Amino acid sequence: MTSDTAAVLDEAYQRLHKTGPEFDGWLSNHGPMAAEAMARNGHAEHVHSWLDSYVSRLDEFPRGRGPVGADWQEALGDPRRIADWTTFFRHETAGQPWRQVVGTWWPRLLPGAAASATHGIIRVGHAVRALLADGEDAVHVTELAHGLGYWAARWQPVPGTTTRSPAAETGRRAAALTPAAALAAVPRIADQSGGFRDRLRQLAKLPGWPAALAAAPAQVSADEARAWLAGLADAAVFRYLGYGHGNPVMLVHAATAPTAILRTLPALSQDLWAPSAAAAWDAAAAITAIYAPPAPAPHETLPPLPAGPDAADEAFARAVGNGDEHAIKFADTAVEVHARTGDPVALAAAAHAVALIPRET
Amino acid sequence: MVRCLRSLGPMTTDPRALATAYFRAWKAHDAGALRALLADDATFAGPLGTAGNADEMATAIQGLFAITTDVVVQIMAADGGDVITWFDLHTTVAPPMPVANWSQVRDGKIVRVRATFDPRAIVA
Numbered sequence: 001m002t003s004d005t006a007a008v009l010d011e012a013y014q015r016l017h018k019t020g021p022e023f024d025g026w027l028s029n030h031g032p033m034a035a036e037a038m039a040r041n042g043h044a045e046h047v048h049s050w051l052d053s054y055v056s057r058l059d060e061f062p063r064g065r066g067p068v069g070a071d072w073q074e075a076l077g078d079p080r081r082i083a084d085w086t087t088f089f090r091h092e093t094a095g096q097p098w099r100q101v102v103g104t105w106w107p108r109l110l111p112g113a114a115a116s117a118t119h120g121i122i123r124v125g126h127a128v129r130a131l132l133a134d135g136e137d138a139v140h141v142t143e144l145a146h147g148l149g150y151w152a153a154r155w156q157p158v159p160g161t162t163t164r165s166p167a168a169e170t171g172r173r174a175a176a177l178t179p180a181a182a183l184a185a186v187p188r189i190a191d192q193s194g195g196f197r198d199r200l201r202q203l204a205k206l207p208g209w210p211a212a213l214a215a216a217p218a219q220v221s222a223d224e225a226r227a228w229l230a231g232l233a234d235a236a237v238f239r240y241l242g243y244g245h246g247n248p249v250m251l252v253h254a255a256t257a258p259t260a261i262l263r264t265l266p267a268l269s270q271d272l273w274a275p276s277a278a279a280a281w282d283a284a285a286a287i288t289a290i291y292a293p294p295a296p297a298p299h300e301t302l303p304p305l306p307a308g309p310d311a312a313d314e315a316f317a318r319a320v321g322n323g324d325e326h327a328i329k330f331a332d333t334a335v336e337v338h339a340r341t342g343d344p345v346a347l348a349a350a351a352h353a354v355a356l357i358p359r360e361t
Numbered sequence: 362m363v364r365c366l367r368s369l370g371p372m373t374t375d376p377r378a379l380a381t382a383y384f385r386a387w388k389a390h391d392a393g394a395l396r397a398l399l400a401d402d403a404t405f406a407g408p409l410g411t412a413g414n415a416d417e418m419a420t421a422i423q424g425l426f427a428i429t430t431d432v433v434v435q436i437m438a439a440d441g442g443d444v445i446t447w448f449d450l451h452t453t454v455a456p457p458m459p460v461a462n463w464s465q466v467r468d469g470k471i472v473r474v475r476a477t478f479d480p481r482a483i484v485a
Contacts, residue, residue, distance in 0.1 A: 176405065176412035176424075177410040177421045177424050177425075178484070181483065182424060185424045208426060211392075211420075211424050214424065239484075294453070
């Protein structure tokens with residue numbers, strides 16, 4: 001990314017920081033994430049025109065209720081404290097290096113990775129990628145503070161993960177199932193209706209859910225954890241091609257949440273990589289359990305596999321042309337998976353997302 | 362654990378009987394019984410994953426319980442401690458798929474399992 005492109009992203013962040021992290025009551029503000037994805041993939045020139053349309057849908061930044069301090073644990077998961085949490089992290093990042101803030105707060109927030117249907121951790125993942133790519137940048141750091149604040153205010157654990165005792169995780173246990181097999185084996189909730197939190201609650205009583213959670217590796221090396229996490233992101237993108245029709249928007253997050261965590265690993269100490277991979281699995285498995293359809297789409301309804309040297313660029317450009325924030329973010333992840341694996345199924349999945357997700361205007 | 366094993370029949374060291382108990386435990390979604398058939402250092406390798414010890418292996422198969430609706434053994438052949446089994450794996454996510462399984466038994470425990478099948482219908 002050139003410095004000009006980083007400047008475009010800074011301007012976008014500054015526009016977006018006047019708006020709240022949610023709008024219409026509970027919808028996530030995807031502006032910072034989509035803008036970063038576009039800038040990162042060579043579409044900086046489209047960022048502001050896209051925002052011109054998107055920002056009109058957003059709410060103003062909310063008012064605070066009081067500072068977050070020593071009682072921060074009581075404020076975790078309290079959406080009324082979004083502004084307070086954001087102020088808190090602006091102060092935290094102003095007083096110390098951003099990596100230090102992430103190093104302190106990542107393990108505290110990680111058990112609540114389901115926050116706002118994983119949008120908290122995803123926004124942080126985009127902000128960290130921007131900082132790692134562009135270097136120290138005050139506006140980028142502010143965006144990180146907004147992301148961390150949103151995550152903290154919507155902090156929400158996946159059912160079954162908080163009762164997973166540390167004692168049970170003390171022994172090294174490699175992931176015996178591949179990520180693709182583990183996703184395929186995730187049980188589905190019976191009542192596939194309602195909102196994210198209503199569906200999430202059903203996991204506590206879902207037969208087979210504890211066994212599904214156990215699919216993640218435990219106490220493995222940092223490199224093993226990173227490899228498994230990358231495999232999870234790959235598998236989730238590939239799986240979207242067959243199963244994305246179940247809920248085209250929400251199933252995007254089974255891939256984008258692990259990707260956000262994967263992108264953050266370089267900013268974390270290696271002892272946090274294995275728990276990060278486990279949290280990514282918890283999130284991806286939960287989204288799969290509550291939104292995946294019972295059967296894949298008929299093969300004849302799926303797009304052909306893209307080919308050619310420009311296939312990845314074309315896949316991302318199609319998503320930008322569509323304009324939907326989820327299509328853009330999924331294409332961003334799919335292009336990354338394609339670069340890692342060379343598998344055109346990732347690009348077909350991105351094309352499928354564009355077809356499945358109409359842009360809201 | 363004892364109750365689970367009892368439900369699957371008396372303890373045996375016969376390789377063919379152990380392999381039969383292995384598939385019966387899988388079919389019954391009985392993780393305890395399945396784990397009891399494995400040596401602690403048992404290993405597994407197949408299209409859906411690998412395991413380096415019995416706990417990893419049991420965890421993996423238990424993870425598949427959620428989609429396993431039946432395990433239908435078509436034929437089993439034993440040669441000393443080696444047992445080859447051809448079975449159909451019925452799942453909620455794909456048509457029944459034929460699987461070849463090679464189990465090795467030592468000292469009354471399964472020590473090594475290798476499986477091969479086309480996994481695309483499950484993981485695609």
